Amino acid sequence: MDWLTANEALTLLGTLPQTLYANVSRGRIKARRDPADSRKSLYRGEDVRRLAQRAAGRRRQETVAAEAIRWGEPVMPSSLxxxxxxxxxxxxxxxxxxxxxxxxxxxxxxxxxxxxxxxxxxxxxxxxxxxxxxxxxxxxxxxxxxxxxxxxxxxxxxxxxxxxxxxxxxxxxxxxxxxxxxxxxxxxxxxxxxxxxxxxxxxxxxxxxxxxxxxxxxxxxxxxxxxxxxxxxxxxxxxxxxxxxxxxxxxxxxxxxxxxxxxxxxxxxxxxxxxxxxxxxxxxxxxxxxxxxxxxxxxxxxxxxxxxxxxxxxxxxxxxxxxxxxxxxxxxxxxxxxxxxxxxxxxxxxxxxxxxxxxxxxxxxxxxxxxxxxxxx
Missing domain, CATH: 1.10.580.10 (Citrate Synthase, domain 1)
Incomplete structure (x- = not known):
């Protein structure tokens, strides 16, 4: 099991620190004290990467939807x-x-x-x-x-x-x-x-x-x-x-x-x-x-x-x-x-x-x- 620093986690997630902390408090990301510095925390890499993948998928969906409204692919099937x-x-x-x-x-x-x-x-x-x-x-x-x-x-x-x-x-x-x-x-x-x-x-x-x-x-x-x-x-x-x-x-x-x-x-x-x-x-x-x-x-x-x-x-x-x-x-x-x-x-x-x-x-x-x-x- 790998553990990431706050900076590494934020880079993968592309979010603000408060969003990272919110995910920890809601149990989506497991955290533990950094053995090298008790004032800092480490974050489980598996959890961070899973959330980062979901966020990227949502961003892609938003981009596709926005482009679809502006001369993109049809937004619904039609046989007409x-x-x-x-x-x-x-x-x-x-x-x-x-x-x-x-x-x-x-x-x-x-x-x-x-x-x-x-x-x-x-x-x-x-x-x-x-x-x-x-x-x-x-x-x-x-x-x-x-x-x-x-x-x-x-x-x-x-x-x-x-x-x-x-x-x-x-x-x-x-x-x-x-x-x-x-x-x-x-x-x-x-x-x-x-x-x-x-x-x-x-x-x-x-x-x-x-x-x-x-x-x-x-x-x-x-x-x-x-x-x-x-x-x-x-x-x-x-x-x-x-x-x-x-x-x-x-x-x-x-x-x-x-x-x-x-x-x-x-x-x-x-x-x-x-x-x-x-x-x-x-x-x-x-x-x-x-x-x-x-x-x-x-x-x-x-x-x-x-x-x-x-x-x-x-x-x-x-x-x-x-x-x-x-x-x-x-x-x-x-x-x-x-x-x-x-x-x-x-x-x-x-x-x-x-x-x-x-x-x-x-x-x-x-x-x-x-x-x-x-x-x-």
């Missing part, structure tokens, strides 16, 4: 979507390939593992908007039954109803038979944009555990209604670092038209700012969704020049938020069209994750690593 080698996959199927022919309702059938359905029409609001969607989801969330304790079949029926409510509020009135991309094209009086709208909706339907999807899963994990999960997702989506990122791209494009593309890029970088809607941590070689959309329309000249200048200067390619901004200007869609497209499409993914989370029956409850100061004694 993933990004593999730069490709976006929905239940193992390539989203770009699906966008060639599928409509958003097809993706709902795929992600929900449901039978084909037709969305019901409940209301015909005069004007659709993101604000109306917030109101509709808040009203439903306050009245819908909790997701806990209900069969998956019943929840899938409810998911259809929730998607219909959101669609009605975003479109502002639609036929009971028209697909959602047609409804948006008609509502915006841009029938020629129907196909590119369809492609965008399919490509935006789901994207792993992004911020809004995680918010949805947290809400549903408490047993809250599916509509409450969608409301949480919608609130998170509205942020400028998520669904609102296209507004930043549009502002930068305006600067490029006025100043010139390279000057606009350099001006932003010179202010210590990142370029909005460029680069994506999950797509080091470029956002495949943006590439798929750009393959279907020619962006305005100042957008194309901005894309080229940004790549030349920063090495970052435009992501899907930039493509949505360019698409909006190309087809003269409403200014909030990117957020509307995101909300309509991502609702399908949110509901898929809500169904998956409800099926798991697990509460999502991370722990915090406290880094504040000590309170008053």
């Amino acid at each position: 979507s993933t990004i593999e080698d730069g490709r976006l996959m929905y239940r193992g199927r390539d989203a770009v390939e699906l966008s060639e022919t599928a409509i958003l309702e097809d993706i709902a059938v795929l992600l929900w593992d449901a039978k084909p359905f037709q969305l019901p029409v409940r209301s015909r609001a005069a004007i659709g908007s993101v604000q109306a969607a917030f109101v509709a989801m808040a009203e439903r969330a306050a009245n819908d039954a909790p997701s806990i304790g209900r069969s998956e079949l019943i929840l899938k029926v409810e998911a259809i109803s929730v998607l219909s409510s959101l669609a009605n509020s975003l479109v502002g009135g639609r036929s009971a038979t028209e697909p959602l991309h047609i409804a948006l094209a008609v509502a915006w009086d841009r029938p020629g944009a129907a196909d590119i709208i369809r492609r965008a909706l399919v490509l935006l339907a789901d994207h792993e555990l992004n911020a809004s999807t995680f918010a949805t899963r947290v809400a549903v994990s408490t047993g809250a209604a599916l509509s409450a999960g969608v409301l949480a997702g919608l609130a998170t989506l509205s942020g400028p670092l998520h669904g609102g990122a296209s507004m930043g791209a549009r502002a930068l494009a305006g600067e490029a038209r006025t100043l010139g593309a390279e000057a606009a890029v350099l001006a932003r970088l010179g202010q210590g700012m990142r370029l909005p809607a460029f680069g994506h941590p999950l797509y080091p070689d470029g956002d495949i969704r943006a590439a798929a959309l750009f393959g279907q329309f020619k962006p305005p000249e100042h957008y194309a020049a901005l894309h080229a200048a940004a790549y030349k200067i920063t090495g970052e390619r435009a992501n899907v938020d930039f493509a949505l901004a360019a698409l909006t200007e190309t087809h003269d869609l409403p200014a909030d069209a990117p957020l509307v497209l995101y909300a309509m499409a991502r609702c399908v993914g949110w509901l898929a994750h809500g169904l998956e989370q409800a099926r798991s029956g697990q509460l999502i409850r991370p722990r915090a690593h406290y880094v504040g100061g000590a309170g008053e004694p």
Whole structure:
């Protein structure tokens, strides 16, 4: 049996002396008087190394957890979507390939593992908007039954109803038979944009555990209604670092038209700012969704020049938020069209994750690593 001095024990543990003494008093570390100096103590090496190993494991767990929240590995298993080698996959199927022919309702059938359905029409609001969607989801969330304790079949029926409510509020009135991309094209009086709208909706339907999807899963994990999960997702989506990122791209494009593309890029970088809607941590070689959309329309000249200048200067390619901004200007869609497209499409993914989370029956409850100061004694 080996015995360590206080300094040796503290070096292994990486703690303060009072922590060492506390472990001794609680019986976790055996101590004895130092035969060479009765004023000092020795500590059993086996006990110290055991505690040091446990502490290192906890530190590693905290590091992994912190990194996971910042673009790390997924924090929970899901069978819905993933990004593999730069490709976006929905239940193992390539989203770009699906966008060639599928409509958003097809993706709902795929992600929900449901039978084909037709969305019901409940209301015909005069004007659709993101604000109306917030109101509709808040009203439903306050009245819908909790997701806990209900069969998956019943929840899938409810998911259809929730998607219909959101669609009605975003479109502002639609036929009971028209697909959602047609409804948006008609509502915006841009029938020629129907196909590119369809492609965008399919490509935006789901994207792993992004911020809004995680918010949805947290809400549903408490047993809250599916509509409450969608409301949480919608609130998170509205942020400028998520669904609102296209507004930043549009502002930068305006600067490029006025100043010139390279000057606009350099001006932003010179202010210590990142370029909005460029680069994506999950797509080091470029956002495949943006590439798929750009393959279907020619962006305005100042957008194309901005894309080229940004790549030349920063090495970052435009992501899907930039493509949505360019698409909006190309087809003269409403200014909030990117957020509307995101909300309509991502609702399908949110509901898929809500169904998956409800099926798991697990509460999502991370722990915090406290880094504040000590309170008053």
